[in-house]
Amino acid sequence: PVxxxxxxxxxxxxxxxxxxxxxxxxxxxxxxxxxxxxxxLEALYDNEGRVVSRQDLVLAVWGDEEAVGVSEQALDALVRRLRDRLAVLDPNHAYLITVRGYGLRLDNPPV
Structure with missing residues (x-):
């Protein structure tokens, strides 16, 4: 990294x-x-270790204008694709942790 x-x-x-x-x-x-x-990933990285609500994630990804029409399934699909991408380089660790009924948090352990 730079x-x-x-x-x-x-x-x-x-x-x-x-x-x-x-x-x-x-x-x-x-x-x-x-x-x-x-x-x-940036929204979760900026709040590492803290739970970020699904609504806050939608706003971070799609912004105020587009967020209105974003479905739960769209966010779930995006999370799934990001998990898949991260798993290519580190298949033994789940970075994106779902907190049922609220949102997600990033689990980013030390090297």
């Missing part, structure tokens, strides 16, 4: 907002995440 920017280098998942790149277990995630996947 030096000189705010990152959590001692964590298994590192997100670089400036270059919009993601590393998992020291390997860059390629091809890059889609814009919605990156926004979802």
């Amino acid at each position: 030096e000189g920017i705010e990152q959590k280098f001692n964590k298994r998942l590192v997100l670089d907002k400036l270059s919009r790149r993601v590393w998992v277990s020291g390997q860059e995630l390629l091809p890059p995440l889609s814009v919605p996947q990156f926004r979802l």
